[in-house]
Amino acid sequence: MKIAVIGAGAVGGVIAALADRAGHEVSVTARGAQLDAIRAQGLHLRGHWGEHTARVQASAVLGAKPDLAVLAVKAQDAAAALDANAAHLDGVPLVVVQNGLGGAEAAAAHLPTTPVVGALALFAASYLSPGEVEITTPASTYLGRLPATPDSVLELARQTLGAFMPVEVTPNFTGAQWTKLIVNQINALPAITGLSVQQTIADRRLRAVLTASMLEAVGVARRRGVRFETLLGLSDPLLAAFARAPRPIARLLPRLMGRRMGATPNPGSTLQSIRRGQLTEIDHLNGAVVAAATDAGSRAPLNAALVALVHRVEAEGTFLTPDEVARAIPLTR
Ligand SMILES: NC(=O)C1=CN([C@@H]2O[C@H](COP(=O)(O)OP(=O)(O)OC[C@H]3O[C@@H](n4cnc5c(N)ncnc54)[C@H](OP(=O)(O)O)[C@@H]3O)[C@@H](O)[C@H]2O)C=CC1
Numbered sequence: 001m002k003i004a005v006i007g008a009g010a011v012g013g014v015i016a017a018l019a020d021r022a023g024h025e026v027s028v029t030a031r032g033a034q035l036d037a038i039r040a041q042g043l044h045l046r047g048h049w050g051e052h053t054a055r056v057q058a059s060a061v062l063g064a065k066p067d068l069a070v071l072a073v074k075a076q077d078a079a080a081a082l083d084a085n086a087a088h089l090d091g092v093p094l095v096v097v098q099n100g101l102g103g104a105e106a107a108a109a110h111l112p113t114t115p116v117v118g119a120l121a122l123f124a125a126s127y128l129s130p131g132e133v134e135i136t137t138p139a140s141t142y143l144g145r146l147p148a149t150p151d152s153v154l155e156l157a158r159q160t161l162g163a164f165m166p167v168e169v170t171p172n173f174t175g176a177q178w179t180k181l182i183v184n185q186i187n188a189l190p191a192i193t194g195l196s197v198q199q200t201i202a203d204r205r206l207r208a209v210l211t212a213s214m215l216e217a218v219g220v221a222r223r224r225g226v227r228f229e230t231l232l233g234l235s236d237p238l239l240a241a242f243a244r245a246p247r248p249i250a251r252l253l254p255r256l257m258g259r260r261m262g263a264t265p266n267p268g269s270t271l272q273s274i275r276r277g278q279l280t281e282i283d284h285l286n287g288a289v290v291a292a293a294t295d296a297g298s299r300a301p302l303n304a305a306l307v308a309l310v311h312r313v314e315a316e317g318t319f320l321t322p323d324e325v326a327r328a329i330p331l332t333r
């Protein structure tokens with residue numbers, strides 16, 4: 001099958017390399033040093049799903065219509081990437097792999113003649129040098145149909161991707177987006193401190209901030225009537241118990257999440273953008289919690305403070321120490 005991946009970074013690079021290893025005819029779009037490296041020496045995958053060098057067709061924009069396309073750019077780049085490739089996406093099933101709320105829905109609204117499947121990657125991947133992608137934690141990718149997407153398109157995506165990577169389908173995609181957004185509360189602190197996800201969770205001061213921001217995000221979701229989908233060990237009843245638990249008990253949940261992530265250092269996708277000197281996706285992660293709170297007539301001050309600190313690091317290029325974070329985000333409990 002002809003599979004195109006738009007945005008062959010960490011997640012897109014993994015999917016493209018796995019599709020190539022499975023024998024598909026793969027084309028990717030990329031830019032800058034990543035495009036040059038893929039053209040010159042292929043796309044090299046390593047980590048939990050083995051080693052593979054994929055010699056794929058690489059360009060700045062797609063040159064032909066594929067049978068299935070995957071969009072794997074950060075949220076802030078999605079509209080421009082869709083516009084640039086729109087000529088070859090008309091009627092083509094498109095899997096949108098994006099954290100945050102509403103990425104798949106926005107893509108579907110942007111390209112009304114393209115049937116869209118939403119996807120949440122639960123695996124963790126790093127792209128820290130051009131042409132090299134690494135799986136740091138293996139896990140499934142959850143797929144969900146949008147209201148206007150035919151079942152046959154979801155089934156095509158499930159069968160095609162599921163043949164070379166672990167895939168699950170959920171009927172509660174909104175709930176899955178919210179559970180993943182709770183998991184992605186882990187993204188901001190590594191971007192602020194330069195520490196890995198595992199180091200962040202191991203630090204008592206940072207774990208306290210993380211727990212508090214997760215509790216705030218769970219509260220916002222509840223006020224909006226969200227039923228969390230079960231993923232990565234987080235379920236609706238578990239998150240309800242987390243919200244009710246005394247704070248020292250609640251702080252065990254990030255520890256559990258860290259343990260599930262394993263020992264390979266995971267910078268998270270937001271710190272990876274900082275390390276590459278790029279703007280981050282934070283407005284679509286903690287920023288989405290702030291927007292959802294505002295929509296529900298309430299506030300999410302901790303999530304807003306984390307967004308502001310990530311923007312400060314983007315602008316100044318200097319990480320904060322855990323003590324500086326604790327001073328910048330004083331907790332009442
Ligand atoms: N990394 C991870 O572990 C996980 C990430 N996610 C989510 O998946 C999505 C993708 O993240 P991730 O793979 O980490 O991001 P990356 O930044 O690693 O990859 C995106 C790639 O797309 C490129 N790109 C952006 N716009 C265009 C364009 N118009 N044309 C061609 N290439 C383009 C980027 O180039 P450039 O580098 O120049 O910006 C980059 O190489 C995000 O929503 C993220 O939150 C979900 C689960 C895990």
Ligand SMILES: CC(C)(CO)C(=O)C(=O)O
Pocket residue numbers: 099121122123124125183184186187197266267268269270
């Ligand atoms: C869950 C996590 C942190 C995995 O790396 C992720 O989704 C991200 O980095 O954006």
